Amino acid sequence: MINTIWKKSISILLYHRVLVNPQHWLHQGMGVAQFVERMKILKKRYCTLSIDEARHCLEHNTIPNRAVVLTFDDGYLEHFQVATSVLSDLNLPACFFIPTDYIGSTGMWSDKLVWALKHWELPSLDLREFYQSCFHTKTEIQRQRVLEYLKKWLKYQPKKIQDALVTHLFQAHDFPEMPRQMMSEKELLALHQQGFTIGSHTHTHPIFSQVTLQQCQQELVTSKKILEKILNAPVRYFAYPNGIQNKDFEDAHQILVKKAGYDFAFSTSHGKLKTSTNQLACPRTHYLSVFS
Numbered sequence: 001m002i003n004t005i006w007k008k009s010i011s012i013l014l015y016h017r018v019l020v021n022p023q024h025w026l027h028q029g030m031g032v033a034q035f036v037e038r039m040k041i042l043k044k045r046y047c048t049l050s051i052d053e054a055r056h057c058l059e060h061n062t063i064p065n066r067a068v069v070l071t072f073d074d075g076y077l078e079h080f081q082v083a084t085s086v087l088s089d090l091n092l093p094a095c096f097f098i099p100t101d102y103i104g105s106t107g108m109w110s111d112k113l114v115w116a117l118k119h120w121e122l123p124s125l126d127l128r129e130f131y132q133s134c135f136h137t138k139t140e141i142q143r144q145r146v147l148e149y150l151k152k153w154l155k156y157q158p159k160k161i162q163d164a165l166v167t168h169l170f171q172a173h174d175f176p177e178m179p180r181q182m183m184s185e186k187e188l189l190a191l192h193q194q195g196f197t198i199g200s201h202t203h204t205h206p207i208f209s210q211v212t213l214q215q216c217q218q219e220l221v222t223s224k225k226i227l228e229k230i231l232n233a234p235v236r237y238f239a240y241p242n243g244i245q246n247k248d249f250e251d252a253h254q255i256l257v258k259k260a261g262y263d264f265a266f267s268t269s270h271g272k273l274k275t276s277t278n279q280l281a282c283p284r285t286h287y288l289s290v291f292s
């Protein structure tokens, strides 16, 4: 019975950040050493497929035992600088989902919020204009709580508010200049030329359920167009921002994804890919039991 399940499913692993210096409260991500260790386990004990290969296996009902696909969301620079060199050494394929408005930039609103809280030196943070609240920021633990709180709240706010709040923080303080955090066009092209898959993760990374269907359509079409121009190749795969099925996106969004010309779309809901899986809402996982 167990064998049957293995033969008919593919685990899609989802990664965000792979950090040289993980600072646990600032970034959610894993350190390089742990990442290397896990990739070596995959190399030894699993069959790591590209999405194209996984798709072929699904279509022909030839899924190998212990099949895994690696995916990375958000287009961070360390995906190019760190993760792909580990993957190339081990000859492991992977797919990178890119929010195209942030290509080559210092990051999304959440990255700027992290930077602001990291360099915040005042004892309080007055956000009454946005949140009707003034936060204590004297200790590192307080700043950590503020960051977690604001991230959770802002995630579901309109982009206008996310950007305004971040601008407010940066205008009020003289933070050190932010370094580039996202891969450039040149780096994306290099990944594509090395055989890695590049997919879309929208243009500006909105949670689909929080914006209009028309905006979703624009996000899907614009990001596809931009990536195809950079890569000079078709882009067929998509990952929903935040990605919880029936919360962050619904059936109507899946129809738009298909209409925009994507063949597969990935959620962050937990599960495995089977021949019966809806290809416009493929579940993923953060973890395999073999890593424990």
Ligand SMILES: [Zn+2]
Pocket (backbone or CB within 6 Å): 073, 074, 201, 205, 240, 241, 242
């Ligand atoms: Zn994302």
